[in-house]
Amino acid sequence: MKIEEDEIVMPGDKLGIIEQYLPGEGTYDDDGDIKSSVLGNVKINQKMKVISVVSDAKPALLKVGDIIYGQITDIKPQRANVNIECIKDNARPLALPYMGAIHISQAKKDYLEKLSDAFRIGDIIQAKVVKITGDNVDLGSTDDDCGVLKAMCTRCRDYMHTTQKADELQCNTCNRKEKRKVSKNYIND
Numbered sequence: 001m002k003i004e005e006d007e008i009v010m011p012g013d014k015l016g017i018i019e020q021y022l023p024g025e026g027t028y029d030d031d032g033d034i035k036s037s038v039l040g041n042v043k044i045n046q047k048m049k050v051i052s053v054v055s056d057a058k059p060a061l062l063k064v065g066d067i068i069y070g071q072i073t074d075i076k077p078q079r080a081n082v083n084i085e086c087i088k089d090n091a092r093p094l095a096l097p098y099m100g101a102i103h104i105s106q107a108k109k110d111y112l113e114k115l116s117d118a119f120r121i122g123d124i125i126q127a128k129v130v131k132i133t134g135d136n137v138d139l140g141s142t143d144d145d146c147g148v149l150k151a152m153c154t155r156c157r158d159y160m161h162t163t164q165k166a167d168e169l170q171c172n173t174c175n176r177k178e179k180r181k182v183s184k185n186y187i188n189d
């Protein structure tokens, strides 16, 4: 089987032998076999006899306005820290492990007395990127589709479901009620 230009290969796929080509970017020499080290497209420089694999899975960069999914890692009086897992509708991995924060004034449209009435550690949330300053990513969850997507009861750690009341969740097991800034996309299963 001959490898063709632009063919998509997986890490570990054999591309040829060392007598045919020089191993280029995205490849390695495995005891005389040239194999791909990345998922990407094969590029063959016929003049130089170099075979390479170019990965086009460029990492995603966050920008203002992006909708993200993340998890609450800490609640401070003024800000909830968020581990940003991925950008909505973007399958690419993030370039960096991003941390973001929701300031108490950006959590809800209405006045919020304390942040623990909107989020708790471990909550899965949707939020919007409102500002990026260097490494600091400010998030907001005032939109209806933003807020908590999935939360666990702080008493028994079972999942909770939405109730008739806005921004209230109830435990599936112990029936405890807790306040959250609930997204309209909350997952009730």
Ligand SMILES: [Zn+2]
Pocket: 153, 154, 155, 156, 157, 158, 171, 172, 173, 174, 175, 176
């Ligand atoms: Zn419970």
